[in-house]
Amino acid sequence: MAYDPTAPTESERSVAYYIVGLGAAANAVLLSAQLVPLSSWIAHGCVLAVAASLLVAILSSRNDDYFRHISFVASRFAMGVIAIWFCLEAIIHAGNGAELVGILAAGGQSGGNPTAGPKDWFASETLAVTVAMAFHIRFFFERYRR
Helix, strand or coil: CCCCCCCCCHHHHHHHHHHHHHHHHHHHHHHHCCCCCCCHHHHHHHHHHHHHHHHHHHCCCCCCHHHHHHHHHHHHHHHHHHHHHHHHHHHHHHHHHHHHHHHHHCCCCCCCCCCCCCCCCCCHHHHHHHHHHHHHHHHHHHHHCC
16 A cells, blocks of 8 residues: 555544544534523534534545545435425425415314424424434444444
8 A cells, every 4th residue: 555645644533533523412412402592602612513523524535434434424314314304394384284274264263283383393403403413423323333
């Protein structure tokens, strides 16, 4: 094997895994913030940590093949979560549309659909945190399953 002067050292590789791990922990804090309010500086710090970890994982051209492989697998998993999320959103909003037609047909009487108005479930922040968490879970599943 030829010498590659730009190949990452062992410490550089471990730093990449450490940054992704730190981002996963910050992502767990952000996910819990969907239920429990956080102070703004903690939330912003966690968002920056998650963003940094995703950038390190995705822009991994200097890392080894194994790191790039598990980043690729985790990215595909996260895209699958987005697809499922959008399908659920379409189904729930189609149900709300059917309720709207029923309300109009009934002359303004609402039936009290429990799925009405799930706007917070499909907020962009909730989607971003959930998809990032799916990425981190799959990343570490791939790393430690072998």
